[in-house]
Amino acid sequence: MSANSVSAEPEKPSGPRPGPGFRIPKVPFWAQIVAGLVLGVLLGWLARSQDIGWLYTTLDKVGSIFVQLLKLAVAPLVFFAILVSITNLRKVNNAARLASRTLLWFMITSLIAVAIGLAIGLLTNPGAGTGLTPKDGKAPEGSGSWIDFLTGIVPTDVITPFTELNVLQIVFMAAVAGIAALKLGERAQPILTLSEAVLELLQKALWWVIRLAPIGTIGLIGFAIADYGWDLIGKYATFTADVYIGCALVLFGVYPLLLATAARVNPLQFYKGAWPAIQLAFVSRSSVGTMPVTQKVTERLGVPKEYTSFAVPFGATTKMDGCAAIYPALAAIFIAQIFGVQLGIQDYLLIAFVSVVGSAATAGLTGATVMLTLTLSTLGLPLEGVGLLMAIDPILDMMRTATNVAGQALIPVVVAAREKILDHDAYNSATASPVEDQGAESDRETTVPVAA
Numbered sequence: 001m002s003a004n005s006v007s008a009e010p011e012k013p014s015g016p017r018p019g020p021g022f023r024i025p026k027v028p029f030w031a032q033i034v035a036g037l038v039l040g041v042l043l044g045w046l047a048r049s050q051d052i053g054w055l056y057t058t059l060d061k062v063g064s065i066f067v068q069l070l071k072l073a074v075a076p077l078v079f080f081a082i083l084v085s086i087t088n089l090r091k092v093n094n095a096a097r098l099a100s101r102t103l104l105w106f107m108i109t110s111l112i113a114v115a116i117g118l119a120i121g122l123l124t125n126p127g128a129g130t131g132l133t134p135k136d137g138k139a140p141e142g143s144g145s146w147i148d149f150l151t152g153i154v155p156t157d158v159i160t161p162f163t164e165l166n167v168l169q170i171v172f173m174a175a176v177a178g179i180a181a182l183k184l185g186e187r188a189q190p191i192l193t194l195s196e197a198v199l200e201l202l203q204k205a206l207w208w209v210i211r212l213a214p215i216g217t218i219g220l221i222g223f224a225i226a227d228y229g230w231d232l233i234g235k236y237a238t239f240t241a242d243v244y245i246g247c248a249l250v251l252f253g254v255y256p257l258l259l260a261t262a263a264r265v266n267p268l269q270f271y272k273g274a275w276p277a278i279q280l281a282f283v284s285r286s287s288v289g290t291m292p293v294t295q296k297v298t299e300r301l302g303v304p305k306e307y308t309s310f311a312v313p314f315g316a317t318t319k320m321d322g323c324a325a326i327y328p329a330l331a332a333i334f335i336a337q338i339f340g341v342q343l344g345i346q347d348y349l350l351i352a353f354v355s356v357v358g359s360a361a362t363a364g365l366t367g368a369t370v371m372l373t374l375t376l377s378t379l380g381l382p383l384e385g386v387g388l389l390m391a392i393d394p395i396l397d398m399m400r401t402a403t404n405v406a407g408q409a410l411i412p413v414v415v416a417a418r419e420k421i422l423d424h425d426a427y428n429s430a431t432a433s434p435v436e437d438q439g440a441e442s443d444r445e446t447t448v449p450v451a452a
Contacts, residue, residue, distance in 0.1 A: 040217055040221030067216070077291065081174075126242050154172060203292045302423035311411065322401060326403070
């Protein structure tokens with residue numbers, strides 16, 4: 001073979017180079033969600049107004065499958081997330097201080113939220129003029145009480161909590177396992193390595209489900225409109241408006257004020273960074289299902305990963321300003337007015353106490369029925385009142401869950417800023433762009449300094 005033949009460059013084609021061709025523009029995830037909302041409303045209205053049975057059934061199945069896929073990952077995700085988050089505290093200097101500050105701010109914001117809910121309920125009288133009567137109510141199949149809450153924390157076996165999706169019991173088992181692993185030290189490292197790998201696997205699988213959220217939105221919103229209709233929503237207009245206004249006041253009033261005063265950061269930057277989690281929470285109605293995204297956006301806002309991996313899973317199962325504070329306060333007033341029961345100062349104080357202390361009872365995928373029944377049983381109000389609100393619950397739950405998730409991202413930011421471990425450069429550069437796939441972003445390995 002000659003030297004010329006070895007060194008010869010491949011012949012370049014003559015003439016113009018072919019163009020890149022037609023490419024479908026990439027639609028932002030938030031735009032996909034909005035499109036799903038609009039399309040869902042239109043299809044739901046069409047199914048109801050034209051009595052299209054197959055469309056009604058299709059919307060129901062699409063929404064149900066999306067929620068079922070979320071449920072599939074919830075039980076193991078909660079267990080391994082809590083276990084890993086507790087063991088990650090060993091990497092954090094002054095971990096006990098951070099954990100106590102996190103819990104304190106959870107309680108402070110819950111107290112503010114329940115006060116707003118009570119104030120709105122007393123001003124608007126949501127149960128007046130609805131046309132609803134006690135006969136329209138129906139007692140729930142299961143109810144919450146303090147005895148049930150306390151005895152229900154400890155499972156009777158290790159399998160049932162996973163099969164019946166009892167998140168509170170799963171959290172208990174994970175916390176015990178995590179604390180035991182901390183005590184064992186290096187001997188527990190193989191288990192911790194396996195747990196971290198399983199958690200990453202679950203988050204990867206859940207991310208695929210999250211990408212289906214626009215399709216799930218069509219089914220969930222469409223079925224809600226087709227099934228309930230505007231007439232039913234009209235009966236609950238004041239109550240629905242109260243829940244949305246109360247959540248909005250917390251979401252866009254209290255939270256920005258805390259960011260500006262307690263954390264001394266720009267509130268707009270928080271909403272830019274947290275937007276992917278907030279919008280997904282609104283659609284999925286699941287704090288736990290949104291947890292991987294919430295954790296990613298919180299890290300993107302400059303909170304150290306080691307602290308985030310504890311605070312966000314902890315918050316996803318206990319931090320519920322929408323479901324456990326605003327909603328039960330308004331619902332208690334609404335139900336009391338329907339049943340003709342007068343509430344006094346001591347009753348309002350009890351509502352505040354239940355909201356602050358009992359919010360862990362709301363741990364689950366969607367809804368706040370357990371928290372509502374716990375509140376009603378504490379006040380001595382008829383549990384049949386729960387049935388009055390079940391029909392409208394999915395519409396309410398969207399805004400409640402968005403508020404929950406925003407709070408779950410907010411508190412780690414506030415605590416990190418006050419403890420001087422917040423990466424302000426990362427916070428100030430946060431954008432509203434969607435969080436990438438779980439393996440796409442390089443993890444920030446941050447050593448958390450000793451709090452000042």
